[in-house]
Amino acid sequence: MTRSLTISIDAMGGDHGPSVVVPGVALAATEAPALRFLLHGDERAISAELAKHPSLKDRVEVRHAERVVAMDEKPAQALRRGKGTSMWSAIESVKSGEAQGSVSAGNTGALMAISLLILRMSVDVERPCLVVGWPGVKGITTVLDVGANVDCDAERLVEFAILGEAFHRAAHGVAKPTVGLLNVGAEDMKGHEEVRQAHSILRSGKFDLDYRGFVEGDELFQNKVDVVVTDGFTGNVALKTAEGAARYIGGELRAALNSSLTSKLGMLFAKAGLMKFREKLSPDAAAPLLGLNGVVVKSHGGASDRDIAAAIRMASKLAQSDFAAEIERNMTRLTAAVAEQQPPAVDGAA
């Protein structure tokens, strides 16, 4: 597809603002010659950076924004005083249709709250889902929700499946992603009510989804399925536990390797190898907020220019894909499937 796309960017987001975001835009621009950009933020600071990248000249438009959402601002505060910030304007450009997707490396809670207010949800889920690309032996598994929605009934979980499946296809180019539900065992009777009911709805075959059943915590690393669905509470605990495990094991390993002279020598030799493995476990460069009427991709606060470029790449993939329409189609099926599961209670003889 070569249709011209515009990505709206919060140029002040992240720890380094325009000095990292603009080089990130330049990188993305080289990869995708048809892409255009709206840069929101302090005009003077942005222009100074743009001067170093003359190739961007005709592809970038700068929109001055007086203010910036602070990295430590509470979401409620960001909502109250967010209007006029670079983040707010970046999202508004998606709402107005000027841009087909947006990217920010700013405050996550504020970005979620502002995106929710401006774009609203396209599904019944209350707040945008947080998604993580989980590294495994065979590649990346999409895991959601990893923290936004902590209370989830069966329908919520099925909606996450619909969102995650469409996202994984758009972002990773897998024609028919496989989907699983995180549980404490593989058998039908395992787990709590919500997860068993979601399993039963997903298994009904009513959706355009390749559902494969339950997945356990250790199987996340085996890429047993492409998309793993869980509530925001369990997902957040699992993600943080994995991060904690990586840090702990790294530390133990360093201590163990330092405990003798031969091991110390080994450490020197092994260093190059260790670097490689840490790269895989680095925080997410490009995390979409799923379920909104519009594409929003966040990068982490410490994002590098390469991370910003990765987030832009993901935003443009999502904007170019059919994922919004696919989600809508499956959501209609969900409504039908749920109606079938719960026939009118008061009415007539069985």
Added chain:
Amino acid sequence: MTRSLTISIDAMGGDHGPSVVVPGVALAATEAPALRFLLHGDERAISAELAKHPSLKDRVEVRHAERVVAMDEKPAQALRRGKGTSMWSAIESVKSGEAQGSVSAGNTGALMAISLLILRMSVDVERPCLVVGWPGVKGITTVLDVGANVDCDAERLVEFAILGEAFHRAAHGVAKPTVGLLNVGAEDMKGHEEVRQAHSILRSGKFDLDYRGFVEGDELFQNKVDVVVTDGFTGNVALKTAEGAARYIGGELRAALNSSLTSKLGMLFAKAGLMKFREKLSPDAAAPLLGLNGVVVKSHGGASDRDIAAAIRMASKLAQSDFAAEIERNMTRLTAAVAEQQPPAVDGAA
């Protein structure tokens, strides 16, 4: 304390039966000269092993049991046909008072079901809690429940706190263990209803517990508190995710270290160090089933003689401690605390 204790042992449990269990008993006997043992299982097989350990002669009594619970038997099946098995008899000796604690390396589901049927619960929790000793930078954190009770309201979580705190003191000799609740953030308003309500009950100060508030997944490895409480669903996912992370990182590391000749050399040197770190992550040698009227400790199916000895050591620590009385005391306080939180709804003017 030198009071004579008897530990009842399922000599047929685990992958290797008496050939590993009896040497394990011999190891434990050397460490604790006052300990006595009841060994349940095939008399001939046990006696053959006992002949190799003459020092055990006056300290062991063998109780013949015709049958064995298979490692792959379903809990329901084990309940139906369990009577007369070595596992069943080992637990019955605790019920009858002949033994003060029991150890089995057999089928976990069957052991839980049989223990529950014979000993019953001492608390309101439905099934015995599964506990794990989580390795961290400063030592071991007790985490529960890791799989037995997947549906937990606030009261259940508080009971886990009571059980885990008393267990940690008895097993690890910490006079006043600190307690935390696993959650997705540190602030009071974080998490779902159940975890917030449990937080409020524990914070009331009505218990003899050093409660420290919420703990996040990555903090499990930092030993931020001695005891971390969670529902069996989240606990099981966290545990399996940590196991999966260890396996994945180990594999990635091997691949990375093998990718170049210098790294390969490094791998050779580092091997001794790597061994050390894996030991810490090995499956639990001694896991108590908490909340029963009696001490039951399980070891894993592949238990070595040292693992069996560790399980015996834990069973005798628990049997010698006041943990049952401590649990009872705090359970009485819980009843009072809950009654205070929910004043009679219909009755009279405020």
